[in-house]
């Protein structure tokens with residue numbers, strides 16, 4: 410793992426809204442047997458068919474810039490959805506080709522994932538500047554591979570609340586945290602029947618508490634969501650209220666991840 414010391418480069422309250430467009434690739438990486446489970450995969454279809462259009466409409470209505478990190482395999486499976494994201498003026502970033510974690514691969518396999526993902530995404534956008542790995546997981550070669558393939562930023566690390574430049578790689582980091590992700594609070598599958606699904610109201614309270622504290626420090630909130638998770642009706646309602654609340658905070662800047670990273674290079 411990268412042991413370089415981060416260097417803070419930015420001090421201003423910021424909100425970056427990110428959506429990890431995980432469809433079938435997520436479930437196939439969890440278990441290849443899921444290819445034969447239409448019920449499991451229907452959750453992915455919900456994300457593509459119901460949640461993505463709802464999110465795009467909400468972001469447009471509230472004038473919220475957003476970045477969608479897309480698996481290359483899902484882009485090939487759902488080209489019209491990725492076209493709709495690009496046509497809406499939203500940023501498209503890299504989220505692997507499959508949804509397998511980089512630490513499970515050799516450097517050669519990981520590079521192939523990066524190259525294949527770029528090829529798939531370049532059918533929809535000219536520039537892919539950002540990388541978010543599946544599950545925010547890195548291998549020992551990841552930062553070097555990102556630099557080699559011309560990425561401008563990573564949004565994967567949990568070692569800061571301010572954006573920073575990686576000391577030994579020409580990359581900006583836009584830090585994340587599980588607190589500000591929808592999956593830890595809402596994720597459910599049949600391997601974990603003992604897990605309680607949180608209510609949207611509970612998660613709204615967690616997000617607001619953490620976001621307000623980060624902004625008081627002049628830091629960055631990188632909100633991270635997944636269409637098939639945040640796209641349930643009660644959660645979309647909560648998201649709308651959260652974004653409206655954030656929009657009302659004076660001095661808060663909103664941008665895509667790519668625009669923020671470009672301003673820091």
Ligand code: ZN
Pocket residue numbers: 429431435504508542543544
């Ligand atoms: Zn993902």
